[in-house]
Amino acid sequence: MQKKSRKQLVLINVIFTVICVGILVFLFKAPKETTSPLPHDDIHNPFFAIESKKEAEQSCLSCHDQGKEAPLPENHPPKYRCLFCHKRNR
Ligand code: HEC
Ligand code: HEC
Structure with missing residues (x-):
């Protein structure tokens, strides 16, 4: 493979960072849990x-x-x- 120039390396790092931030944002925006918990009552x-x-x-x-x-x-x-x-x- 051809040796990458400094510019290319910076670009690759920027892209990597953007993807990481994107994934984090996606995870934090996940809807909150809606499945009902085990009820606290005499039965349960x-x-x-x-x-x-x-x-x-x-x-x-x-x-x-x-x-x-x-x-x-x-x-x-x-x-x-x-x-x-x-x-x-x-
Ligand atoms: C894979 C996840 C999952 C598993 C395992 C699971 N449930 Fe559920 N259960 C759900 C979801 C999702 C709903 C629907 C909740 C809604 O529509 O608000 C639900 C609904 C219910 C309801 C209806 C009341 C309600 O909250 O809507 C009862 C009762 C219930 N489940 C009991 C059980 C029992 C007993 C078991 C084991 C035999 C079980 N569940 C296993 C996910 C699960
Ligand atoms: C003796 C009978 C009985 C047993 C055993 C029992 N349940 Fe239930 N469960 C009920 C009844 C009746 C209701 C509906 C009335 C209520 O909410 O108490 C209910 C409601 C629920 C709900 C719905 C709560 C909601 O918010 O709508 C869930 C979830 C649930 N049970 C899960 C379980 C799980 C998990 C187990 C086992 C660990 C279990 N139950 C064992 C009788 C039972």
Whole structure:
């Protein structure tokens, strides 16, 4: 490859910087989380006490499955690992 001139190097660095700033701006502008957190109520409070997410999730579908008392909405995204999306805010 041909040796790059000083000017070219400066240009490459400027382009690189602009791309980095662009990515940062993009990330900071990402919409804020809208998925509902695990509610704080009598039903769900016990799940805050269970340390392991995986363990806490075992019972969710006993109420939140089709035909149960609080089925998931029709268009619900893939439902493995409830608590990764429905965060347990303290
Ligand atoms: C004993 C039944 C039962 C269990 C077990 C249960 N839920 Fe629920 N859940 C409900 C009911 C009923 C509602 C709707 C009324 C309410 O908000 O409390 C609900 C509402 C929700 C909502 C909606 C809150 C909102 O803002 O609209 C989320 C999210 C949720 N549950 C997640 C979970 C997760 C995750 C688990 C497992 C860790 C779980 N639930 C276990 C009965 C249950
Ligand atoms: C990949 C992320 C993800 C996972 C995993 C997930 N959910 Fe959801 N859930 C969502 C989104 C997004 C919505 C729709 C929220 C909206 O439309 O405002 C939703 C909606 C719900 C609702 C309806 C009430 C509401 O807040 O709109 C309940 C109840 C619920 N989820 C429970 C569960 C349970 C129980 C599990 C595990 C079996 C689970 N979710 C797993 C992302 C997820």
